[in-house]
Amino acid sequence: MSLYPSQMKAFKSVEPKTLGAVEIIIGTLAVTLSTIVYKLHYHIQREIIILILNGAQLIITGIVLVHAGRRPTKCLVGMNIVLQLLTAAFDIVGFGLMARHIPFRGESYYYRDTEFLVNGILGTLIGSLVLACIIGLVVALFGVYALSVSAIKEMTPIPNATPNPQYGAGGQAKPVMNAGN
Template sequence: MSLYASQIKAFKSAEPKTLGAVEIIIGALTVTLSTVVYKLHYHIQREIIILIVNGAQLIITGILLVHAGRRPSKCLVGTNIVLQLVTAAFDIVGFGLIARQLPFRGESYYYRDTEFLVNGILGTLIGSLVLACIIGLVVALLGVYALSVSAIKEMTPIPNATINPHYGSGEPARSAMRAGN
């Protein structure tokens, strides 16, 4: 199914290709930094595995958003809305799990050498998750707007000026019966 011209314009006004590229970069950053923390500290593996899955999901969602920005359709816009909301939910869960670990305190001397590094990486991950959540919610809201409100503009009939010349002029329209009397 295709979109109306106003729906395409409303969806493209959100710059989906740019936001998709930002999501891809955030996803790659999340996967990379999560892998570094996973290698350094094995005792927070559950949280890091969730972040790696979240990063992969961000990359896939970003690719789909870039594709929808190039050739928008109702299916792609609807799929983007759902995926962006799921990604935002995963971002919130990841944020909660990682915020629990800050400030990171190591139990042994080995961990104390890397505390500063891990705290910086976890802070960067939290910032990127917040940014990805905001992007996801904005894209989802603008997608819903593009599918709903913009379609109303296209479906509302616009009277033809030759059929009803008095429409919108401020003076009342005369019926054909009164004009002859």
């Protein structure tokens, strides 16, 4: 099903192609940085696996958002709402799991060399997940707005209705003046 022109305008006002590209970049960054931390430290690997899956989900969500920005339909906008809310939930879980490891302290001498690197990577991951969460919530809100509120603008007039000039159909209404007392 296609969208009304006002619905397309409302959805495209959020620049879905640009935000989708940003989500793809954040997802790629999350996967890359998470695999680096995964290789360096074995004791936080469960949390890092969640971040890798979150990055893959961000890439898929970004691809769907870019496609919806090119040819928006009701199905794609609805799918984007669901995916963006799901991604925002996983982002909240991801940066919640990573926040408890900041500042990172290594248990052995081997880890002390990489503490600064891992703290920087984890800080970057948390910042990018917060940004992805904000983008997801904004796109979901604009999607809901596009599907619900802007459809009212496209309502068709009542058939066989006669326009009443008093209510603006025929221009400015003229006041009626009575002569006399």
